[in-house]
Amino acid sequence: MPKTLEEINRKIKEGNAVVVDAEEMSLIVEEKGLAKAAKEVDVVTTGTFGAMCSSGVFLNFGHSEEPIKMQRVWLNDVEAYTGIAAVDAYLGATQLSETKGFDYGGAHVIEDLLLGKEIELRAVSYGTDCYPKKSLKTKITLEYLNQAIMVNPRNAYQRYNVATNSSDKTLYTYMGTLLPNFGNATFSGAGALSPLCNDPDYETIGIGTKIFLGGGKGYVIGEGTQHNPKAGFGTLMVKGNLKEMSAEYLKPAIFHKYGVTLYVGIGVPIPVLNESIARKTAIKDADIVTNVLDYSVPKRDRPILRKVTYEELKSGLIEIQGKEVPTSSLSSYFIAKKIALELKNWLEKGNFLISAPLEKLPYDVVFKPMKEEIMRVKDVMLAPVITIKGGSSIREAANLIIEKNIDHLPVVSKENKILGILTSWDISKAVLGKYRFVDEIMTEKVITAELEESVESAAKKLQEHNISALPVVDKEQKVVGMITTSALSKLLIK
Amino acid sequence: MKVRVYFPGKVVNEPVIAQTILESKSLINILRATVDEHGGDMIIDIPEKDYTKIVNLLRSRGASVSMLEKPIILNEEKCINCGACISICPTKVFNYKEDKSISVDYERCIQCGLCINACPHQALMVHRKC
Ligand code: SF4
Ligand code: SF4
16 A cells, blocks of 8 residues: 555654664565555655765855955855855855865865854955945954855766776875776765665656754755756756754765865665665665766766676675775765764654755766867878788888888788788887888887877877877777878967 | 884985895895985894894984884774784784684784775784884
8 A cells, every 4th residue: 555645644643653774764665565665654854965066055144234246256266156046155165275276175174164254255256336345354253154054966876986096106096095097996886775766757856855964954946957867867956054963974075186075964765665765775785787887988978897786885895897996985974874874863853854956967868078179180190091911021111201201101911900000210229130021110009199189189199298299099990091290289289 | 033224314215224234144034124304214124043132233323213012903892803914914813712702912013004994994014013
């Protein structure tokens, strides 16, 4: 028998609702079966605590004695956006301090506000007849603000990609420090405790859903930016009153050589209205699959190295291309669980009711890439390209280089696949040794460019490896063109 | 046990560790070594029974020696128990406990410093006292 939300809320008010967290729910379903679990359990609580860059606070400072229409405003040297009304501003979590750089940002201001600390407020203006004041400097605390309303455009990713690094350099990313040669892999998200993973079809979560936000109560106000439900990457836009929140569940973080972000604690209660919802809330880490991406590839569509479940990720080791790679979580499962339990506590005490969504989150949207005009390698490469077959003599290669007046000669297989590359310098050097075939003197580890790669990325490769040409290869590693520094510089002058 | 050894600039060029190994006939494992213009800084692992002997030999050659008890400091107020440090550490100092909070096995730390910047919450510090 399905339950109604009214029944569940009545039980909550009476203090006898059965509330369990999402981890417990999967055990209950396993033990008692779906029908019994759906009947017995009224609410399943979820939780997540991780880096949520797309967060910030709307602030209203009140009017100064001589009024000012703020044109630019800073809090502890962190600039907030004030292209709205005179004394309203939006402080973004990732905005960096103009004096402290990576060591302090919007997230730290939010924390300092929560801790009751004094914040230096600075503003400038052009002055108007109604707002004559042109500059202002004062100290404020959270208490003195009329409003401090957290509005986070994108929080609570359903799941997230796993990051690793195949290159030979350490990378510093928003996914943390990635050690070279698959030295580690990092992931984010609470897995089976994650709110949207427990309601993947958005049957109970929608606009108006009351949630736990940063230790206080908040609301879902719609789908988050980059919401991508069909790919299993749904997101939430949320709001709540910062004045009711706690520094325990909103923590600034610094990702080394990347920047500042805010860790946000979110918990969503899911009413168990029927067996179908019970089944979805019984999800386990082993059921949640995500992709391992190579972050050393500087492209939007990074190659997927493998698929992996949260269970594997949480085991501490995963295999990537035959290598055992240690994993690390960036978000805190410990605090995610604490949030789910805290929310359970609120529901059991009867002071938090479940709200029916006014509207469901959209399911029919896609996350499109940016529209931009990119010059691609295929548009500017030199083609056709002169190559030489493996097994040819060095003399033949020398002849070709002189005859065609070129500096680089890719060595290819019968199928035209890249084997190596020769430069005129290699040939001159070969004269000194007793070499006969191109294969003996060519460079085998060839840096190549791809047809669809941007010219910018190819130019970076040339610079990074201090070379002057890149063979261009297609998907099958066949040589189809050449990119050279001299051709690129001509392009710029044109 | 782990010991931290400092070499002032003037003894950096001498094979102090090799001589100490020869004379003490003890197995000394070099876990980490850095040298710059101010001198050398090394973390070594030595058998506990030879501690006094080795320390005396090192000191007689101009090195300063200190015991490493808590090589790193974890600020529990700041730590959120994420686990970002776990996969960074080359010697597996960090682990999850049963309740998914972080345990620190100080014994294993070689003070490489990798975890310091990798912690998003600035909860880790290397202990520097000599
Ligand atoms: S990375 Fe920092 S915050 Fe995370 S568990 Fe390690 S010490 Fe704690
Ligand atoms: S300094 Fe940090 S990363 Fe290095 S060994 Fe010690 S705990 Fe591990």
